[in-house]
Amino acid sequence: MIEKLILATSNQGKVAELAQLLDGRCEVESRPAGLAETVEDGDTLEANAYKKALEVAEHAGAVALADDTGLFVDFLGGRPGVRSARFAGVDADDEANVDKLLAEMGSASQRTARFRTVMALVWPGGRHLFVEGSVEGEIGIERRGDSGFGYDPVFHPAQGDGRAFGQMNKAEKNSISHRGRATKKLLAELESLGDG
Numbered sequence: 520m521i522e523k524l525i526l527a528t529s530n531q532g533k534v535a536e537l538a539q540l541l542d543g544r545c546e547v548e549s550r551p552a553g554l555a556e557t558v559e560d561g562d563t564l565e566a567n568a569y570k571k572a573l574e575v576a577e578h579a580g581a582v583a584l585a586d587d588t589g590l591f592v593d594f595l596g597g598r599p600g601v602r603s604a605r606f607a608g609v610d611a612d613d614e615a616n617v618d619k620l621l622a623e624m625g626s627a628s629q630r631t632a633r634f635r636t637v638m639a640l641v642w643p644g645g646r647h648l649f650v651e652g653s654v655e656g657e658i659g660i661e662r663r664g665d666s667g668f669g670y671d672p673v674f675h676p677a678q679g680d681g682r683a684f685g686q687m688n689k690a691e692k693n694s695i696s697h698r699g700r701a702t703k704k705l706l707a708e709l710e711s712l713g714d715g
Contacts, residue, residue, distance in 0.1 A: 521545055521709055524640075527557065527571040527585035532668035537584070540693055540702040545709070554578050564589055564601055564637040565649055572641035584705075585639050588697065590670050592632040592658060594624055603670070613669050617662065621673065630657040634674065634697040638705055648708055652700030659683055667692060 523546040526534055531549075538547045557574050561567040564587040572585035589600045599606035599620070607615035624630065633655045641647040655677040662672035664686030671692070672685030678695050679687070693699040 521582050521712065523548065523581060524584045525575050525579045525581050526550060527575040527583050529556070530668070533586075536689065536693070536698060537586075537702070539689055540699055541706070544706060550575060551579055559587070559604070561587075562601065564635060565639070567601065568637045568639035568649070569641065569647060572639040572647070573645060576641045576643045580643055582643075583641050585641070586636050586698065586701065587639075588634060588636040588669075590620075590632060590634055590674070592620070592624070592630075594627045594629045594631075617670060617673055620658065620670065621661070624658055624660075626660070630659075632656060632658050632674065634670075636697040636701045638701045640705065640708070650701050650704035650708060652697045652702070652704065654678070654695060654697045654700065 525548050526537060527550055528534060529550045534547070534549050541547060554575065557571040559567040559571070561570060567587040568585045571587070572583040575583035575585065587601070589603045591597045591600050603616070605611060607619040633653050635653040636651065638650045639647055657675050657677070659673045659675055662685065663683040664672055666687060667684050672683055675681065675683050676695055684692050684696065
């Protein structure tokens with residue numbers, strides 16, 4: 520089992536969520552201070568996750584973990600997809616991204632969507648493995664709840680009880696979320712790696 524992972528994110532919501540999901544099985548450190556943010560210019564979640572993790576692994580000289588997550592909305596032809604974090608612009612925050620999503624969807628009756636997360640575990644030198652998790656759901660017509668981050672206030676998972684991710688506590692969300700499912704696969708891979 521790998522003892523320490525350097526996360527390629529400076530998003531504290533994501534850091535906290537990943538630390539909880541990994542459940543103390545390995546030490547987690549945030550993105551190294553002073554390392555410039557990765558330019559996410561890949562056309563796929565896999566490409567962006569790998570690029571982020573490789574930059575951190577090479578900089579820190581340690582195994583790095585990155586994920587790239589997209590919200591794929593059927594009514595919008597799969598958008599925002601790989602551009603989810605920058606849907607409303609390069610410097611957009613969560614509020615602006617959700618505003619744009621709700622505005623573009625309007626009162627559309629087709630509101631099905633899915634979150635997809637790809638995690639890349641990368642060693643210095645480029646050795647890597649990918650795991651993926653996804654969750655089906657629908658986009659609400661308004662924000663619900665103030666938990667989580669990103670699109671959580673408007674995403675209602677199909678396997679839930681009607682609430683948005685933004686209305687769930689961390690344990691409830693993690694039990695069915697895209698990132699939770701990817702992390703379960705990651706933990707199985709880490710166990711099989713031994714000391715890696």
